[in-house]
Amino acid sequence: MDSLANYLLISAILFSLGLFGVVTRRNGVAVLMSVELILNAANVNFLAFARFGGMNISGHVYALFVIVLAAAEAAVALAIIINIFNNFRTINIDDVSELRQ
Amino acid sequence: MITGNFYTDSSLLILFLPLVAFVINIVFGKRLPRQGDWISIGAILTTLVLALSLFIGMLKDWNYKFSHEVIMPWIDMGAFKIELGFWVDNITIVMLLVVALISSMTHIFSLEYMKGDIRYNRYYAYLGLFTFSMNGIVLANNLMSLYIFWELVGVSSYLLIGHWFEKPSAANASKKAFLTNRVGDIGFFIGIMLMFTAIGSFNFQELFYGVSQGAIKGGLLTFAGLGLFMGAVGKSSQFPLHIWLPDAMEGPTPVSALMHAATMVAAGVYLTVRLFPIFSPDALLVIAYVGGFTAFFAATIAITQNDIKKVLAYSTVSQLGYMILAVGVGNYTAAFFHLLTHAMFKACLFYGSGSVIHAMHHSLHDLHDHDTDPQDMRNMGGFHKKMPITSTTMTIATLAIAGVPLFSGFLSKDAILAGTLYFVEYHPQHIVLAFFGFGAAAITAFYMFRLIFLTFHGQPKMSKVFQGIHESPLVMTSPLMILAALSTYIFYTLPINLIPWKDYGWFTKLIKAKDSYVPGSPTAKEIYDGVHHMHDLALTLSLAVATVGISLSFFMYYKSNISPELWSKRLGPLYNLSLNKYYFDELYDRFLYRPFLKLCNIVSYIDWELYDKYFINGFGHITKFLSKVTGQVDYDGLDQTIVDGVGQSARGLGKGLKTIQTGRLQNYMLFALIGVIIILIVQYSVIL
Numbered sequence: 001m002d003s004l005a006n007y008l009l010i011s012a013i014l015f016s017l018g019l020f021g022v023v024t025r026r027n028g029v030a031v032l033m034s035v036e037l038i039l040n041a042a043n044v045n046f047l048a049f050a051r052f053g054g055m056n057i058s059g060h061v062y063a064l065f066v067i068v069l070a071a072a073e074a075a076v077a078l079a080i081i082i083n084i085f086n087n088f089r090t091i092n093i094d095d096v097s098e099l100r101q
Numbered sequence: 102m103i104t105g106n107f108y109t110d111s112s113l114l115i116l117f118l119p120l121v122a123f124v125i126n127i128v129f130g131k132r133l134p135r136q137g138d139w140i141s142i143g144a145i146l147t148t149l150v151l152a153l154s155l156f157i158g159m160l161k162d163w164n165y166k167f168s169h170e171v172i173m174p175w176i177d178m179g180a181f182k183i184e185l186g187f188w189v190d191n192i193t194i195v196m197l198l199v200v201a202l203i204s205s206m207t208h209i210f211s212l213e214y215m216k217g218d219i220r221y222n223r224y225y226a227y228l229g230l231f232t233f234s235m236n237g238i239v240l241a242n243n244l245m246s247l248y249i250f251w252e253l254v255g256v257s258s259y260l261l262i263g264h265w266f267e268k269p270s271a272a273n274a275s276k277k278a279f280l281t282n283r284v285g286d287i288g289f290f291i292g293i294m295l296m297f298t299a300i301g302s303f304n305f306q307e308l309f310y311g312v313s314q315g316a317i318k319g320g321l322l323t324f325a326g327l328g329l330f331m332g333a334v335g336k337s338s339q340f341p342l343h344i345w346l347p348d349a350m351e352g353p354t355p356v357s358a359l360m361h362a363a364t365m366v367a368a369g370v371y372l373t374v375r376l377f378p379i380f381s382p383d384a385l386l387v388i389a390y391v392g393g394f395t396a397f398f399a400a401t402i403a404i405t406q407n408d409i410k411k412v413l414a415y416s417t418v419s420q421l422g423y424m425i426l427a428v429g430v431g432n433y434t435a436a437f438f439h440l441l442t443h444a445m446f447k448a449c450l451f452y453g454s455g456s457v458i459h460a461m462h463h464s465l466h467d468l469h470d471h472d473t474d475p476q477d478m479r480n481m482g483g484f485h486k487k488m489p490i491t492s493t494t495m496t497i498a499t500l501a502i503a504g505v506p507l508f509s510g511f512l513s514k515d516a517i518l519a520g521t522l523y524f525v526e527y528h529p530q531h532i533v534l535a536f537f538g539f540g541a542a543a544i545t546a547f548y549m550f551r552l553i554f555l556t557f558h559g560q561p562k563m564s565k566v567f568q569g570i571h572e573s574p575l576v577m578t579s580p581l582m583i584l585a586a587l588s589t590y591i592f593y594t595l596p597i598n599l600i601p602w603k604d605y606g607w608f609t610k611l612i613k614a615k616d617s618y619v620p621g622s623p624t625a626k627e628i629y630d631g632v633h634h635m636h637d638l639a640l641t642l643s644l645a646v647a648t649v650g651i652s653l654s655f656f657m658y659y660k661s662n663i664s665p666e667l668w669s670k671r672l673g674p675l676y677n678l679s680l681n682k683y684y685f686d687e688l689y690d691r692f693l694y695r696p697f698l699k700l701c702n703i704v705s706y707i708d709w710e711l712y713d714k715y716f717i718n719g720f721g722h723i724t725k726f727l728s729k730v731t732g733q734v735d736y737d738g739l740d741q742t743i744v745d746g747v748g749q750s751a752r753g754l755g756k757g758l759k760t761i762q763t764g765r766l767q768n769y770m771l772f773a774l775i776g777v778i779i780i781l782i783v784q785y786s787v788i789l
Binding site for chain 2: 019022023024031093094097098
């Protein structure tokens with residue numbers, strides 16, 4: 001049970017779910033939450049490697065960095081989403097397609 | 102003892118003062134008071150003083166080996182170097198004095214002679230340029246700078262001969278002089294280049310050294326020497342390039358004096374004197390024959406000429422022939438001696454003729470007679486009573502040129518004839534040279550006294566004109582008097598010899614011949630002894646021929662015991678031959694100019710009608726056609742298909758790819774994901 005493969009499997013499932021959410025969800029906040037899933041998948045990987053792969057303390061440190069980064073990212077992204085809402089009166093990202101030609 | 106610096110400074114000043122006068126006069130002359138003639142005269146008198154001080158320094162030093170050379174680099178390109186500079190030795194100093202003296206006399210004489218001329222300032226400017234160029238030749242220490250000044254002399258003579266270019270004859274004469282000189286200059290340039298190729302230097306000393314080391318020898322040395330001599334043939338008007346000089350009489354008379362005595366024609370003799378040590382014996386033989394033949398042949402033409410200046414012109418050609426003959430027989434210091442004495446008496450004769458022409462001109466002008474030729478001796482006669490100074494001074498100069506004792510020409514001519522006799526003694530097969538020499542001496546005495554008798558003695562031919570003849574003012578007669586004085590022997594034998602028939606004096610002591618650098622040539626000592634041995638014979642013979650010439654002239658033109666008309670009829674064909682200058686102009690016209698013109702016409706026809714019309718224009722047509730074709734290919738082929746095709750395909754591609762750009766971030770992400778997966782699959786399969 002307590003082996004690297006299991007942790008990596010969980011991490012992969014988490015990543016795939018996150019990716020699926022990012023690609024399919026229409027709600028901006030939901031996309032943001034899916035991004036958090038991806039980041040946490042990475043965190044699980046770090047910790048797994050810290051435990052089994054010889055990354056030791058630096059794996060923990062990286063995980064902490066990622067958490068801090070995620071918090072910052074969430075703050076910036078939420079601010080963007082608020083601005084999107086202010087401009088478009090919606091947070092459905094399908095309607096926010098100003099990039100197309 | 103004078104230091105070298107003094108020589109450097111004075112030489113530079115002597116060289117450049119006339120140039121400064123030229124530049125000032127040509128630019129500002131018209132606006133200056135008296136049209137700037139005082140600038141030219143001031144400059145030339147300063148050079149005269151400097152040249153005199155150099156001369157006095159030379160007499161004080163009394164060193165025949167004196168030599169001072171200054172070399173300045175000019176063009177330096179590794180192995181190829183041209184250096185300018187000057188070389189002052191006793192020959193240079195004497196020549197500088199001659200040039201400065203004759204040039205000063207010309208400047209002063211022209212004050213009256215050229216008064217009121219329309220291009221008075223230009224005339225003085227060109228005199229300065231002429232003097233500058235000649236001084237450049239005299240001072241040159243290498244063939245390259247000598248050649249530059251050589252051409253400058255050609256240019257300035259062209260400008261001065263053509264001073265009255267409104268007259269077609271003057272314009273033609275200046276062109277003739279210039280072009281005839283060019284023929285000689287081509288040979289000169291070939292000679293220079295041969296020497297340079299063989300020895301690798303233009304410098305005289307290095308040339309001498311190179312020849313003595315055998316860097317150039319045999320036929321090539323002879324050929325190079327003859328090339329260099331050809332330059333002298335052109336400038337010094339030797340046969341067969343003598344034709345320009347008599348025509349050059351179209352220039353103002355003071356210019357003729359300057360040109361004939363000191364600058365132009367002296368340059369050729371000066372060159373042969375300078376380069377004597379590198380002429381091979383074969384080249385010298387040719388030089389002797391050219392000189393001897395010219396001396397004799399020009400003298401025979403001078404007998405029958407009626408124009409006073411033409412007689413003097415042919416006499417100059419003849420005397421130059423003498424000098425060249427002297428170089429040819431190896432007695433080149435005698436050539437230089439004759440150059441010196443000839444400069445004085447020939448300048449005197451020309452100024453005298455100028456004075457006569459001036460008087461004739463004024464007299465004719467007062468009579469409103471514009472048809473009578475003021476230069477024709479047949480319109481003169483008996484002028485001695487009206488112009489005693491001109492007559493006396495010209496007679497003194499004539500005595501000098503005829504080789505009468507007590508006068509300078511006797512000394513130098515005697516030296517030349519002695520040299521010729523010495524040469525004939527060792528090479529009896531060339532005895533004709535001696536005949537040329539003595540024959541020319543007799544004829545010279547004859548025609549010069551003919552000139553004097555026809556002009557100054559006998560009955561006036563045109564009494565009305567005679568009434569109006571006056572002696573020229575002092576400005577014109579003072580140069581005559583100075584030069585007549587300098588035509589006496591005493592100035593050439595001082596301070597060690599007062600005997601009029603011995604030629605030693607400062608000249609012979611200070612100007613000594615160098616040994617020839619060509620291996621196998623006789624040494625200067627051998628030549629000197631040989632000439633000395635012949636001195637008495639030459640003296641007796643030359644006195645005899647001069648007496649014959651003078652007395653014949655006396656009986657023909659003074660006493661009229663022998664009728665010239667009768668004899669000219671008796672010797673009809675010969676007389677006509679001489680009167681018409683042996684038809685040389687006609688011969689050249691018939692066999693050189695006309696065929697040349699024809700050739701030019703043919704070439705011009707080929708060039709213009711054939712080459713230009715068919716070849717050049719054909720090229721134009723072909724080019725036009727080709728550009729049309731390439732234009733078509735360019736527009737229809739390249740522009741329409743390839744250039745436009747690139748644009749079209751880019752546009753189509755863009756249209757297709759535009760559809761992918763949905764603007765939905767999630768789509769982009771999906772594409773990125775698919776891309777990552779594809780990359781992973783590819784990589785995985787590669788690893789496996």
